[in-house]
Amino acid sequence: MSLSEFEIIDQYFTPLGHWQGPHTVMGPGDDCAVLSPPLGHQLCVSSDTFIEGVHFPVGASGALVARRTLAGAVSDLAAMGSEPLAVTGALTLVAAVPDWLASFSGALSELIQDWQLPLVGGNISRGRELSLTWTVIGSVPTETYVTRSGASADEDIYVSGWPGRAGLALLKLQSGQQPVAQLAKHYLAPVPRLMLGQHLRGLASAMIDVSDGVLADLNHLLDRSALGARMNARYMAFDELLQANADSPAAALTHFLTAGDDYELCFIAPASARAEIDRLALKLALPLNRIGQTKAELGLVIENLPEALTESMLIKTTGYRHFT
Numbered sequence: 001m002s003l004s005e006f007e008i009i010d011q012y013f014t015p016l017g018h019w020q021g022p023h024t025v026m027g028p029g030d031d032c033a034v035l036s037p038p039l040g041h042q043l044c045v046s047s048d049t050f051i052e053g054v055h056f057p058v059g060a061s062g063a064l065v066a067r068r069t070l071a072g073a074v075s076d077l078a079a080m081g082s083e084p085l086a087v088t089g090a091l092t093l094v095a096a097v098p099d100w101l102a103s104f105s106g107a108l109s110e111l112i113q114d115w116q117l118p119l120v121g122g123n124i125s126r127g128r129e130l131s132l133t134w135t136v137i138g139s140v141p142t143e144t145y146v147t148r149s150g151a152s153a154d155e156d157i158y159v160s161g162w163p164g165r166a167g168l169a170l171l172k173l174q175s176g177q178q179p180v181a182q183l184a185k186h187y188l189a190p191v192p193r194l195m196l197g198q199h200l201r202g203l204a205s206a207m208i209d210v211s212d213g214v215l216a217d218l219n220h221l222l223d224r225s226a227l228g229a230r231m232n233a234r235y236m237a238f239d240e241l242l243q244a245n246a247d248s249p250a251a252a253l254t255h256f257l258t259a260g261d262d263y264e265l266c267f268i269a270p271a272s273a274r275a276e277i278d279r280l281a282l283k284l285a286l287p288l289n290r291i292g293q294t295k296a297e298l299g300l301v302i303e304n305l306p307e308a309l310t311e312s313m314l315i316k317t318t319g320y321r322h323f324t
Contacts, residue, residue, distance in 0.1 A: 003096040005124050012105040013122065019109075021118045023085055023139075033120035035086055041139035043085070046076040052130040057173075062104030064188060065132065068261075070111050071190040072211060073134035075263040078197035079209040081146040082138030084117040089134050092127040115194060144201045149224040151206040151268040153296040157229060158277065158288050160193050160265045162186060163214050164242050164252065167259020172245075183245055190263045196288075199280050200267055207267035213258040214291075215314060218266050219300065225268075228299045231292030233306070238289055250308040257314055268294060 003011070017028035026034040037043055050069040052058055060068075070087070077084055112119050117136070165186035172179040173187070192209070200207060206225055208217045222229055236256050237243065246252035269277060274290075281288040302311055 003098070008096055008101060008124055012101045013119070013124075016105065016109050016112065016119045019113060019118060020120070021086070021116060024118050024120055027118065027120045028122070033086065033088070035120070035137065037085065037139045038083075040142055041083075042142050042145065044077060044080045044082040044138040044140060044145060045135065046073065047133060047135045048073040048076065049131060049133040062100040062102070063107035065130075066104045066107035066111060067189045068187075069132050070108065070115075070117075070134060071192050071263050073136045074115055074117065074194065075190075075192040075209040075211065077136055077138040078193045078263075079146070079207050079265060080138070080140065081144065081197045081201040081204075081207070082140050083198060084115055084194060085137045085139050086120040087112065087117045087134055087136050088120060089122040089132060091122065091124050092129070092131045093124065094126070094128065094130055115192070140201065146197070146201060146204050146207045146267075147224075148206055148208050148221050151221060151225040151227055151294055152270070153227060153294050155205060155268050155270050155294045156274065156290050157218065157231065157292040157294060158267050158269065158290050159210070159214055160196055160267075160286055160288055161262065162239055162242070162287070163210060163257075163262050163264050164239065164246075164255035164259050166190060166261035166263075167213075168242060168245060168252075168255045170259075170261055171255075180241075180245065182241060187261055190261070192263055193265045193286070196265055196280070196284060196286060199284070200265075200269075203273045203276060203280075204267040204269050207265060210260065210262050210264045210266050212260040214264075214266055215257040215300075216260070221266065221268060222294070222298075222300065225294070226298070227294045228297045229292050229294050229301070231300065231302045233302055233304045235289060235291045238287070248306070248308065250306040253306060253309060254314065 020027045025036050056068050169179040169183045169187035206221045210217050243252045
């Protein structure tokens with residue numbers, strides 16, 4: 001016998017609402033949630049829709065869907081330097097499958113507590129395809145948020161963590177190969193860089209999360225600040241795991257620059273912040289690699305590319321587009 005909408009909510013989602021953060025006045029169960037933001041803070045709000053076959057594989061487990069989609073949404077908070085406050089979700093199901101729902105709910109329960117992001121409401125409906133929309137709410141001390149604009153010429157370009165690993169893991173999974181565990185975890189369970197984003201308030205002049213690939217998302221920063229950039233491919237070959245598992249140095253660099261499944265942070269900061277950023281990398285035990293520098297002249301130049309790779313080849317593989 002199929003479950004009704006309210007049976008699904010009661011069985012799989014109401015228990016998640018029992019855990020609430022210090023800023024939740026009223027959680028799930030009424031027409032709206034009520035939040036009390038920290039004194040002296042502004043709100044950051046973002047919504048993302050994720051569709052089966054586009055943002056996660058057809059037939060993916062509930063746990064994988066929860067981990068990948070919520071990480072993608074929460075990563076937007078990290079990119080603004082925001083502290084998490086709450087989340088709501090709208091889930092469209094083709095069918096109510098108890099095992100899938102239990103897997104989804106179980107993973108979601110872990111994530112909202114790990115990332116201190118209470119689930120304060122949502123909606124469930126039935127449709128022709130599986131999709132999920134998260135609305136994440138965070139807060140920052142007044143006027144301290146970091147935007148995509150604000151960068152200046154002759155500033156450093158950084159990227160966090162391990163860009164390219166998730167994309168390479170996905171490629172291997174799609175071709176029927178089993179990626180090594182250290183590679184696979186970056187696709188199966190991405191981690192938004194919340195603490196990094198918060199620590200970069202006051203250091204970064206511009207920042208974005210890497211959802212469409214380093215090259216595509218860096219271009220968003222440059223466009224918003226009316227700048228160009230000069231990058232060095234040698235500074236992007238630091239990941240020994242990526243190099244070892246890619247088919248060639250050119251393939252590794254292509255994954256690094258164009259894969260969009262990592263949810264790392266790309267940010268720009270003045271050269272005067274280098275020492276503090278180096279200390280931050282040690283404090284968070286997270287690589288923060290300087291990969292280039294902004295310039296006043298428009299256009300992006302990548303120096304020291306492998307012989308088998310050209311800038312035009314990279315541009316052709318840059319970023320996912322929904323309407324092309």
